[in-house]
Amino acid sequence: MHNPEAIARDYLAVWNQPNADQRQADIARRWTADARYADPMMTASGREAIGEMIEQARTQFPGHAFALKGQPDSHRDFVRFSWTLAPAGGAPVGGGTDVVRLDAEGRIAEIIGFLDGA
Amino acid sequence: MHNPEAIARDYLAVWNQPNADQRQADIARRWTADARYADPMMTASGREAIGEMIEQARTQFPGHAFALKGQPDSHRDFVRFSWTLAPAGGAPVGGGTDVVRLDAEGRIAEIIGFLDGA
Numbered sequence: 001m002h003n004p005e006a007i008a009r010d011y012l013a014v015w016n017q018p019n020a021d022q023r024q025a026d027i028a029r030r031w032t033a034d035a036r037y038a039d040p041m042m043t044a045s046g047r048e049a050i051g052e053m054i055e056q057a058r059t060q061f062p063g064h065a066f067a068l069k070g071q072p073d074s075h076r077d078f079v080r081f082s083w084t085l086a087p088a089g090g091a092p093v094g095g096g097t098d099v100v101r102l103d104a105e106g107r108i109a110e111i112i113g114f115l116d117g118a
Numbered sequence: 119m120h121n122p123e124a125i126a127r128d129y130l131a132v133w134n135q136p137n138a139d140q141r142q143a144d145i146a147r148r149w150t151a152d153a154r155y156a157d158p159m160m161t162a163s164g165r166e167a168i169g170e171m172i173e174q175a176r177t178q179f180p181g182h183a184f185a186l187k188g189q190p191d192s193h194r195d196f197v198r199f200s201w202t203l204a205p206a207g208g209a210p211v212g213g214g215t216d217v218v219r220l221d222a223e224g225r226i227a228e229i230i231g232f233l234d235g236a
Contacts (some may be wrong), residue, residue: 039193073232075232076156078213078230112217112219114196114217
């Protein structure tokens with residue numbers, strides 16, 4: 001059985017990781033080599049491209065962090081969770097819901113992200 | 119560009135279709151041959167199995183219908199929408215959110231469903 005909350009928290013920790021080398025090491029450990037990412041604004045395929053995409057997104061929102069919102073749920077190889085993006089001590093500036101596909105070893109094979117809110 | 123609301127409504131119409139032959143014809147037109155379906159309760163692969171799965175679900179909820187809830191959204195080849203299940207004239211007994219993956223021709227290649235609520 002997967003632990004959907006641990007998967008979601010580990011995933012968001014990668015987005016919040018300021019050190020690019022550490023982030024890439026986390027991606028190498030937790031994502032498949034051919035992992036895919038797609039949300040309404042960004043898409044990337046493969047660990048290196050995903051790491052660069054996250055770096056770009058972080059540059060656009062300096063001082064902001066992603067946080068888990070609500071309770072992740074899971075069935076089979078899928079995890080769903082919602083998140084918010086907020087500056088330190090501030091109100092969220094955005095949020096969304098992501099669906100994660102895991103491979104047989106529990107590594108992230110795909111993220112399909114959607115934006116929530118207004 | 120996809121029309122996410124039309125895709126969601128057509129999809130739910132298949133679940134609400136009482137005639138098995140008509141339902142299977144709709145699936146043949148709108149789904150890929152190797153389409154996959156997975157939610158917390160059911161999974162199916164291929165048009166025939168998906169049709170049988172829907173038939174079984176309909177048998178469990180006689181007189182109920184699926185209805186679109188809120189506004190579907192979409193990016194790239196993905197559509198997300200929420201739905202409710204309710205008896206005729208009654209309050210919803212359940213609901214969920216589905217993510218649809220479309221193929222290049224706009225046919226449904228995959229549904230990843232989650233249950234919402236309580």
